[in-house]
Amino acid sequence: MESVKQSELVYELEDKPPFFESLLAAIQHLLASFVGIITPTLIIGSILGLETEIPYLISMSLIASGIGTFIQASQPFGIGAGMLCVQGTSFTFLGAILSAGFLAKNAGGGPNEILGLIITLCFFGSFIQIGLSQILPRIKHVITPLVTGIIITSIGTSLIKVGMTDIAGGMGAENFGSRDNLILGLFVVAIIIVMNNVNNDWIRLSSIVIGLVAGILAALLISKLSIQDLTTSATIAVPQPLKYGFNFELLVFIPLAFLFVISSVETTGDITANCIISRQPIKGSSYIQRIKKGILGDGVSSLIAALLNSFPNTTFSQNTGVIQLTGIASRHVGVYLAVILVFLGLFQGLGEILQKIPKPVLGGATLVMFGTVAAAGIKILASLDLDRRKIMIIAVSLGLGLGVNMVPDALTQMPELIKNIFNSAPATAGLTAIILSFALPERCSLDRLCK
Secondary structure, three states: OOOOOOOOOOEOOOOOOOHHHHHHHHHHHHHHHHHHHHHHHHHHHHHOOOHHHHHHHHHHHHHHHHHHHHHHHHOHHHOOOOOOOOEEEOOOOHHHHHHHHHHHHHOOOOHHHHHHHHHHHHHHHHHHHHHHOOOHHHHOOOOOHHHHHHHHHHHHHHHHHHHHHHHOOOOOOOOOOOHHHHHHHHHHHHHHHHHOOOOOHHHHHOHHHHHHHHHHHHHHHOOOOOHHHHOOOOOEOOOOOOOOOOOOOHHHHHHHHHHHHHHHHHHHHHHHHHHHHOOOOOOHHHHHHHHHHHHHHHHHHHHHHHHOOOOOEEEOOHHHHHHHHHOEOOOHHHHHHHHHHHHHHOEHHHHHHHHOOOHHHHHHHHHHHHHHHHHHHHHHHHOOOOOHHHHHHHHHHHHHHHHHHHOHHHHOOOOHHHHHHHOOHHHHHHHHHHHHHHHOOOOOHHHHHHO
């Protein structure tokens, strides 16, 4: 958290800014988080062949994010951090969710069976985080910055393949790898890079959204997309709790449950950064209570998301930068943002439009996003004092984690339990890091010999 600086706040945590200032701040938070909220759903739906369900799932993800943001800001029943902590669909669970989806799909299941299994696992997984909210400070010696850095790095690097596949046109596309696809995808990457390096902070924070819009316009110009494709229905997305049924598989639940632990650790860091920006204590009982309530808010948000047929939520880190930029730390802005997210989610036509974004355009944006996740993990690792022991843990953990991701057939001869636990790169890398952290002594005579 050393890199997070206190900002000159115009409105403190408990202040209530005027309507228009609150609305403008909420819109800026929306621009910084919108792509992150909807992208996991687009990827899951596309890879698992759930095209008919994607618009509805996007609507539910927006509604769930709005409700979660409201909980964190307003603290109903003492749940939530009581801060402007924007909730959104988490990338952390993407690999484990896809693994569960393919299990159901390979067994002959259709959209209902695939989503029924995924949503049920997420539903029960949320209770892991709810329970962890009360004991997280006691497990810090297990989930160390070394373990967290390894897992976040493996999440980003293992997902880069998804972004690159979309840049090439999407899995199974007839024109996969065509020049037009690659140019369009790299154009989006270039726009994001340029926007991220301008002097205007507002533009930098909105660079992903600007890149997507520029990519869509470019796709229209080269006839990769037509105006007719952007027509939508007027369907209102009505939440239907557990619409896809209920189906539980313990073997695929284990890696997902482990990732809820990692998500809780990430949330601790995000809330701490938010406290620094918002001039709140980062030590003492009030801080510990805020962390506990914030992680509880994450767990309850994920539970609500599952009931609404969406995927686990987490506290977004990028919105801390928006607080610093605007100087508005007021938690009441979170209520404005929550209303906007729920309102957008009610219109299923928005999901229909987003579903029609050409794969290379979406791939250009996701490639940068996944690369950013990997870079965040590398930054954590680089901040450590990397002795020979830590380097060995990093090497073996990332090697095994990314290895099973690149060569999934390596586990085909293993028991189902082993396959389901270790076919997710973050789960494999994280479990390996935890085991090696305990197995290798802190002080090794070999380290002294090598110095």
